[in-house]
Structures are given as C-alpha cells and as structure tokens.
Amino acid sequence: MDYRIADRVQALNPSAIREILKYAADPEVISLSAGNPAPEAFPIKEVAEISARILAERPVDVLQYSTTEGYAPLIRRLKTYMKNKHNVGREFDEMLITAGAQQAVELVVKTMCNMGDAVVCEAPSFIGSLNSFRSMGGKLIGVPIESDGMSMTGLEEVLRTNPNVKFIYTIPNFQNPSGITMSMEKRRRMLALAQQYDVLILEDNPYGDLRYEGENIPSIKSLDEEGRVIYAGSFSKVLAPGIRVGYAIAAVPLIKKMTVCKQGEDVHTSMWSQIICDEYMGQYDFEAHLNDLRRIYRHKYQLMLSLIEKHLVPQGITYDKTQGGLFVWCHLPEGTDMPTFCTLAIKEHKVAVVPGNAFLVDEKQPCRSFRLNFSTPSDEDMIKGVEKLGQFAADFLKK
Amino acid sequence: MDYRIADRVQALNPSAIREILKYAADPEVISLSAGNPAPEAFPIKEVAEISARILAERPVDVLQYSTTEGYAPLIRRLKTYMKNKHNVGREFDEMLITAGAQQAVELVVKTMCNMGDAVVCEAPSFIGSLNSFRSMGGKLIGVPIESDGMSMTGLEEVLRTNPNVKFIYTIPNFQNPSGITMSMEKRRRMLALAQQYDVLILEDNPYGDLRYEGENIPSIKSLDEEGRVIYAGSFSKVLAPGIRVGYAIAAVPLIKKMTVCKQGEDVHTSMWSQIICDEYMGQYDFEAHLNDLRRIYRHKYQLMLSLIEKHLVPQGITYDKTQGGLFVWCHLPEGTDMPTFCTLAIKEHKVAVVPGNAFLVDEKQPCRSFRLNFSTPSDEDMIKGVEKLGQFAADFLKK
Numbered sequence: 113m114d115y116r117i118a119d120r121v122q123a124l125n126p127s128a129i130r131e132i133l134k135y136a137a138d139p140e141v142i143s144l145s146a147g148n149p150a151p152e153a154f155p156i157k158e159v160a161e162i163s164a165r166i167l168a169e170r171p172v173d174v175l176q177y178s179t180t181e182g183y184a185p186l187i188r189r190l191k192t193y194m195k196n197k198h199n200v201g202r203e204f205d206e207m208l209i210t211a212g213a214q215q216a217v218e219l220v221v222k223t224m225c226n227m228g229d230a231v232v233c234e235a236p237s238f239i240g241s242l243n244s245f246r247s248m249g250g251k252l253i254g255v256p257i258e259s260d261g262m263s264m265t266g267l268e269e270v271l272r273t274n275p276n277v278k279f280i281y282t283i284p285n286f287q288n289p290s291g292i293t294m295s296m297e298k299r300r301r302m303l304a305l306a307q308q309y310d311v312l313i314l315e316d317n318p319y320g321d322l323r324y325e326g327e328n329i330p331s332i333k334s335l336d337e338e339g340r341v342i343y344a345g346s347f348s349k350v351l352a353p354g355i356r357v358g359y360a361i362a363a364v365p366l367i368k369k370m371t372v373c374k375q376g377e378d379v380h381t382s383m384w385s386q387i388i389c390d391e392y393m394g395q396y397d398f399e400a401h402l403n404d405l406r407r408i409y410r411h412k413y414q415l416m417l418s419l420i421e422k423h424l425v426p427q428g429i430t431y432d433k434t435q436g437g438l439f440v441w442c443h444l445p446e447g448t449d450m451p452t453f454c455t456l457a458i459k460e461h462k463v464a465v466v467p468g469n470a471f472l473v474d475e476k477q478p479c480r481s482f483r484l485n486f487s488t489p490s491d492e493d494m495i496k497g498v499e500k501l502g503q504f505a506a507d508f509l510k511k
Numbered sequence: 512m513d514y515r516i517a518d519r520v521q522a523l524n525p526s527a528i529r530e531i532l533k534y535a536a537d538p539e540v541i542s543l544s545a546g547n548p549a550p551e552a553f554p555i556k557e558v559a560e561i562s563a564r565i566l567a568e569r570p571v572d573v574l575q576y577s578t579t580e581g582y583a584p585l586i587r588r589l590k591t592y593m594k595n596k597h598n599v600g601r602e603f604d605e606m607l608i609t610a611g612a613q614q615a616v617e618l619v620v621k622t623m624c625n626m627g628d629a630v631v632c633e634a635p636s637f638i639g640s641l642n643s644f645r646s647m648g649g650k651l652i653g654v655p656i657e658s659d660g661m662s663m664t665g666l667e668e669v670l671r672t673n674p675n676v677k678f679i680y681t682i683p684n685f686q687n688p689s690g691i692t693m694s695m696e697k698r699r700r701m702l703a704l705a706q707q708y709d710v711l712i713l714e715d716n717p718y719g720d721l722r723y724e725g726e727n728i729p730s731i732k733s734l735d736e737e738g739r740v741i742y743a744g745s746f747s748k749v750l751a752p753g754i755r756v757g758y759a760i761a762a763v764p765l766i767k768k769m770t771v772c773k774q775g776e777d778v779h780t781s782m783w784s785q786i787i788c789d790e791y792m793g794q795y796d797f798e799a800h801l802n803d804l805r806r807i808y809r810h811k812y813q814l815m816l817s818l819i820e821k822h823l824v825p826q827g828i829t830y831d832k833t834q835g836g837l838f839v840w841c842h843l844p845e846g847t848d849m850p851t852f853c854t855l856a857i858k859e860h861k862v863a864v865v866p867g868n869a870f871l872v873d874e875k876q877p878c879r880s881f882r883l884n885f886s887t888p889s890d891e892d893m894i895k896g897v898e899k900l901g902q903f904a905a906d907f908l909k910k
Contacts, residue, residue, distance in 0.1 A: 113737060113738055113739065113762065115623075115711075115762070115764055115765055116623070116677065117622060117623065117764075117768055118621070118622060118623055118624055118625050118628075119625050120625070121621065121622050121768050121771070121772060124768070124771050124772070125771065126767075126770070126771055126774070146576075147576075148575055148576050149575070151571045151574075151575060154570065154571065154574045154575075156566065156570040156571075156574070159566060159570070159573075159574065160563070160566040160567065160570070163562050163563070163566060163783075164559070164562070164563055167555065167558060167559040167562060168559065171553065171555040171558070171559070172550045172553065172555075173753075174558075174751075174753055175550075175553045175555070175558065175751035175752070175753045175754065176547055176548075176550060176553075176751070176752065176753050177545075177546075177547050177747075177752045177753060178753060210777075211610060211776075211777035211778075211781075212777055212778055214775070214776065214777055214778050215776060215777045218775055218776050218777075222517070222520065222646065223516060223517060223520050224514075224515070224516065224517055225517055226517050226518055226519070227626060229517075240774065240775060240778065241775075243771065243774065243775040244775035244776070246775075247621065247771070247772050247775045247776075278515065312514075338512060339512055340512065348576075352573075352574035352575070353574070353575065353576045353778075354572075354573055354574045354575050354576060354577060354781070354782035354783070355574065355781055355782070355783065356777060356778070356779070356780070356781045363512065363514070365514055365516075366514055366516075368525075369516055369520050369523070371525070372520070372523050372524065372525055372642065372646070373520060373523070373646050375525070375639065375642065376613070376617055376639060376640075376642040376643035376645075376646045377610075377613065377614060377617050377643070377646075377776065378609075378610035378611055378613055378614045378617075378755060378777070379610075379611055379613050379639065379752075379755070380755070381755070382610075382753070382754055382755045382781040382783070382784050383753035383754070384562075384753070384754065384781070384783055384784065385781050385783065385784075
C-alpha cells in the first residue's frame with residue numbers, strides 16, 4: 113500500500129543516534145554515544161519510599177485521570193522554586209507540566225508554527241528538538257555556535273533576512289552536543305535581538321543544574337519582563353528520565369494554547385511521575401541531591417578529560433572543554449572522513465560515538481566532529497572505550 | 512504582546528467538557544459529566560505490589576531512558592494477547608506503545624495529514640480526538656451515526672465527493688458519546704468503502720472490553736488483511752488512566768513514522784507505567800479483572816437506566832440504550848434549548864452533564880442531546896443527581 117504520509121513527516125528519519133544505539137545494543141560494544149544519566153545518580157531508595165507511601169495513602173490520585181495543566185501541588189512547588197532559586201517566572205507567566213522537556217519543545221512548535229515558519233537554532237543542536245521542529249513543518253535555520261554561544265552577528269543576519277522566524281531555540285548551558293555555555297553578554301544580546309525583530313526565544317535548560325566548575329549564569333528567562341521567553345525545564349537529568357516529567361514556563365496566552373494542544377496529545381502527564389517529583393522535592397533534600405549529582409559527574413568529566421588527553425589528543429584530535437552537562441565535543445583533523453571514522457569505530461572496534469553531522473540542520477553538510485558522553489559509561493568502560501578509540505584513531509588517521 | 516499563534520491552533524479552544532468540569536470542581540456539584548473509570552475498578556493492591564517489587568529488583572529499568580517503541584516485554588505480551596484474544600495483528604503489522612490511546616490518535620493525524628486533508632468521523636464523536644485532528648490542521652467531516660453505527664450511505668457520499676480524505680475515524684464499540692456499537696455488517700462495509708476509495712481507518716477501541724450485555728463483535732482491524740486499519744487500544748479503562756498507557760497496531764511503514772514523531776514528542780512513555788501494565792497482565796488474572804470491571808459497570812449502568820426511566824423519561828427526555836462503555840446519550844424534546852438546560856442544570860441545580868454540541872464537528876450546529884456518565888459517580892450521587900436533574904427538567908420543560 114502507498115500510505116501517503118504527510119509531507120512534514122515523509123522526509124523525517126530516525127535519528128542517527130538511534131541507529132548508532134542499535135549497534136550499541138551489542139553487549140560487546142562500549143557506548144560513549146548515549147545521553148543517559150548515570151544510574152548511580154538515581155535516588156532509588158527515595159523513589160521507592162514515595163511510591164509505597166502514595167499508593168498506600170492516596171492511590172486514586174495516582175491512578176485516576178487528572179487535569180492537563182499538571183498536578184497542582186507540583187506546579188505550586190516548582191513555581192516557587194524556580195522563582196526563588198532562579199528568578200524565573202513573573203505575574204504574566206504560567207506553568208505547564210509536560211512529558212519531559214521534549215514535549216515542552218514540541219508543544220511550542222505545534223502552538224507557534226505554520227508550515228514553513230522558521231525556527232532559528234544553534235548549529236549544531238539537539239537532534240530531538242530539530243526532529244520535533246521538522247515534524248511540524250518548521251523550517252530550520254542554523255546559526256554557528258562559538259565558544260561563548262550562538263554567533264550574534266549570525267543571528268542578527270538571519271533575523272534581518274527572514275521575516276517568518278517564529279522563535280529562536282537555544283540550549284544556553286552545556287549545550288548538546290557542543291558543551292558550550294552562552295555568555296551573559298550574549299544572553300542579553302539575544303533577548304534584545306528577539307525584541308527588535310519581534311520573535312520569541314525558547315530556552316531549553318535540561319543541564320543547567322549540572323555545573324561542575326565556574327559560576328552560574330542567569331537564564332535568559334530571568335531577564336524577560338514582557339513574556340518573550342519560553343523556558344523548558346526537566347526532571348530527566350536531576351531525578352530520572354524514565355519517569356518523563358518536564359515543564360514549560362511562559363506567558364499565559366502561550367501556556368493556554370499549549371495546554372489545549374497537550375490535551376489532544378496525551379491528556380496529561382503520568383500522575384505517578386508527577387507526584388514522585390513533587391514528593392521528592394518536598395520530602396527530601398533536593399539541593400544535597402544536586403550536589404551529589406555534581407560530584408558524580410565532575411568525577412566522570414575529569415576522568416574523560418584525562419583519557420582524551422592521553423589517547424586522543426596525541427592523534428591530533430581536539431576537543432572543547434565544558435563546565436557541566438554530559439558531553440564533550442571532539443574534532444578530527446582537517447580532511448578526515450568523520451562518518452567513516454564513527455562507523456568503523458563501532459563496527460570494527462566496538463566503541464560507539466555519535467557522528468557530529470547528526471546534530472546539523474542539514475545532515476549532509478561536511479563535519480569533522482563527534483560527541484563523547486561521559487555520564488552513562490562506568491569508569492572502567494570509559495577507560496577501555498577511549499583507549500580503544502585512541503588506538504583506532506592512531507591507525508585510521510595515519511592512513 | 513501578539514503571539515502570532517499558528518493558524519491550526521488559533522481557533523482551538525479548551526473543550527466544553529473542561530469548562531463544565533471547572534464548575535464540577537465545586538464539591539456541591541454532582542458530576543454526571545466526567546468519563547473517569549470508577550475508582551473501585553482500580554487494582555490498587557496489585558499495582559502497589561508490582562511497584563514495590565520492580566523498584567526493589569530493577570529500579571534502573573524503571574528510571575532510565577528507554578526506546579521510543581515501548582518496553583519490549585510489554586510489546587511482546589500485548590501482541591500475543593491481541594492476536595490470540597482478538598485476532599488483531601498480522602505479519603505486516605507492528606505495535607507502538609503510546610501515552611494513552613489519545614497519543615495513538617494524535618500520532619496518526621500527525622503522520623498522515625497535510626494541512627486541509629480531511630478526516631471523516633462519526634457525528635457526534637469524542638471531543639479529545641476531534642481537537643487532536645483540529646490541532647494538526649485536519650479538516651473534519653462528520654457523518655451521522657445511526658443505531659447500528661455510522662451511516663454507510665453518508666460515508667460513501669463523503670468519500671465520493673472528497674478526494675483528500677486521509678482516514679475514517681471510528682469508535683466502533685459503545686461510542687463516546689452515543690454509546691452506539693457498529694454492526695458487523697457495517698464494519699465490513701466500512702472496510703470495503705475504505706478499500707474502494709483508498710483511505711485508511713483509525714479504529715479507536717477504548718471501551719471494547721467493557722461489554723455488559725450481548726455478544727462481542729469482531730474489530731474492523733481483525734478483518735484487515737492488507738494494513739489498511741490502524742487500531743488504537745488503551746489501558747485507561749481496564750487498568751487505570753492516570754498511568755497513561757495505550758498502544759497502536761498498524762502496518763510497519765506507518766508505525767515507523769509514528770515512532771519518529773513520538774520520539775520528537777515525548778521520547779517514550781513512562782517506564783513505570785509500562786512495566787506496571789506488563790507485570791499486571793503477566794502476574795495477575797487479567798480476565799478475572801475484566802469480569803470484575805464488567806460486574807461493577809453493569810450494576811452502575813442498570814442503576815442509571817432505572818433512574819432515567821424514573822426521573823427523565825416522564826419529562827419527555829429520551830435516551831439510547833447501550834451494551835457497554837461509560838455513557839448514556841439523552842435527548843431533550845424537540846424545540847428545547849439544550850445549552851441553556853445544561854448550563855442551568857450545573858449553575859442553579861448543581862448537576863453537571865455534558866451538552867451534546869461539544870461532540871459535533873461544528874459546535875454551533877443545533878443539538879438537543881446531552882451525555883450522562885455512570886462510571887464515575889457513586890451510586891448515592893447518581894441517585895441524587897438524576898433525581899435533581901429530573902426535577903429541574905420538569906420545571907424547565909413545562910415552560
């Protein structure tokens with residue numbers, strides 16, 4: 113049968129990461145390609161305690177239908193937390209609980225974009241969001257990322273020449289895949305440009321709490337006094353991703369429309385998951401937990417850096433340092449065939465990394481970069497994996 | 512600020528049911544307007560047992576990211592179950608686990624419809640699906656429902672005159688809101704017409720297991736030998752809706768595209784929820800549980816019928832009998848102002864019912880019907896609620 117798939121979706125393919133992950137399912141493969149939190153970062157005992165308590169004390173709250181907006185106590189708690197800790201949220205804002213930040217991102221493009229409306233993003237950027245924009249017919253325009261964030265001259269040029277831009281998508285902290293953090297100056301400049309050209313900003317901040325070094329930089333949303341910035345947050349990296357809880361904070365008219373769209377998408381987010389988040393934040397020491405996470409990941413990051421220096425740098429591979437998050441962005445020498453490097457690494461040497469072109473607006477553009485993850489592998493696997501990658505690189509790059 | 516909402520979404524409003532439910536939050540209001548399962552139908556003890564066990568034995572499976580397709584053991588179990596029990600699923604089919612059947616429906620329209628492509632549905636039909644179709648720019652064409660299902664002459668006329676129909680949406684069993692079940696003859700005829708005009712069928716079957724009387728009728732999907740029917744199933748009415756688990760069974764090329772769309776929508780469905788469904792089906796007597804549900808709802812349905820006969824029929828209100836599901840569809844006498852009746856019922860008499868026009872393609876069309884729910888209220892509330900509604904009707908209708 114010819115299924116006459118919608119034009120938006122016809123060209124949409126499973127992400128390269130997913131294809132890589134299929135090979136990575138081979139137990140012999142050491143995966144440096146995932147973006148999963150470290151299993152030792154999950155508060156397992158606490159989740160089990162909360163689950164037992166809520167299923168004993170108020171099972172119907174857990175099992176019955178609820179409102180699309182989200183579990184009211186979680187919304188109240190998160191609003192207070194985000195306002196007090198991050199100065200995010202004003203009188204004109206509202207919150208919507210979503211199935212991970214991924215759904216917050218998807219609801220923004222669904223709510224805002226007619227076919228062919230443009231979305232400006234960092235190049236490279238997170239493939240899950242790019243595919244979400246594509247699936248709704250958004251036209252992607254990538255602006256190169258520099259060591260202090262998206263190029264502002266590049267952004268201005270894009271906004272000046274594209275009247276149909278609906279929003280700028282940015283991951284300002286420890287960006288996926290580059291690990292780059294946007295400077296305060298550029299955050300202010302991005303907001304000013306958004307005002308000048310009357311576009312919105314979608315600020316996706318899944319990694320903000322995972323800073324291992326340096327000082328926190330205020331979010332763009334914390335500078336927003338008119339409802340121009342939509343903030344997407346997530347429990348995936350600070351509690352657990354399998355529960356699928358995120359949230360959007362944006363001006364009331366946007367949240368209202370996003371809520372109607374969410375109603376037609378999944379009615380509401382899993383109640384067990386929402387109550388777990390609320391009880392965890394309320395009953396346990398969330399700040400101490402975040403410090404534990406930072407300790408776990410700081411160690412893994414430093415181990416990864418030492419391994420890169422030892423095994424990859426001598427082969428002419430360069431990399432960008434980060435101050436948080438889950439990834440290191442590496443670059444093969446000029447003139448190298450990166451896709452072949454990544455393919456052989458996994459097929460013949462059983463080490464999975466993500467080819468950098470997966471994160472581009474046009475996957476066919478030339479690219480020498482690949483992404484290494486240090487949050488998922490055990491220390492032992494990381495040591496073995498980077499060593500193997502270095503041995504293969506020595507061989508591959510001398511050809 | 513002017514947010515320049517997408518055209519598809521601009522006209523989309525929160526459903527009338529949601530507005531009614533806001534009044535229904537008043538503790539004095541007796542709600543006959545919801546579509547929630549009876550709380551006594553939840554297997555609370557079993558869910559608590561499973562949750563404790565899985566969080567003790569394999570917490571990382573519950574808390575970590577997983578694949579978009581769904582939890583593999585649940586997919587295997589459900590495929591076998593649907594094939595053996597309902598003859599649903601062929602070699603050319605695949606399954607995708609979704610966040611309730613609502614997401615299965617939304618992923619179908621997202622995957623299939625370009626702006627302005629048409630979706631044929633029963634008139635009246637389930638508002639959540641109608642809004643989902645609207646949110647993706649689908650053009651809705653309603654075909655009147657008769658006592659044995661959608662009018663087949665009406666359907667043929669629509670298919671003959673509308674070349675851009677992508678699929679027919681039907682709830683064949685105990686339809687929401689009408690309670691009507693499609694006859695076997697019409698199921699065969701609908702499939703033949705879909706073949707003749709080369710359109711798909713989306714068969715939404717959330718209530719199929721809740722038959723209290725009469726014989727099961729095979730699903731349209733069980734007749735499908737070429738991959739023309741997409742089947743949407745749900746755990747919401749047979750286990751619990753707050754966990755948000757449903758599934759789609761369709762031809763491989765469709766499931767592949769729906770999976771890519773789901774990846775950009777929520778990555779995957781809550782793992783706790785999926786494992787609860789799998790363990791419940793595997794470790795407990797699911798058939799006995801379904802029989803318990805039927806017993807609970809049969810009682811509630813019969814109570815509702817006796818109350819309608821006693822309090823509403825004497826006022827000239829008619830109704831359609833059903834053989835399962837959660838709803839009774841009632842009709843005010845000719846010439847009555849149904850919206851005012853429903854509004855006064857809740858505002859002045861504290862009884863909430865859903866005005867029938869909420870279920871129409873064009874909510875402004877004239878409509879004399881309203882929907883009564885018997886699954887959510889306690890017996891006591893149902894008795895009080897229908898009695899009050901009857902007293903108000905006596906007063907309202909004699910004017």
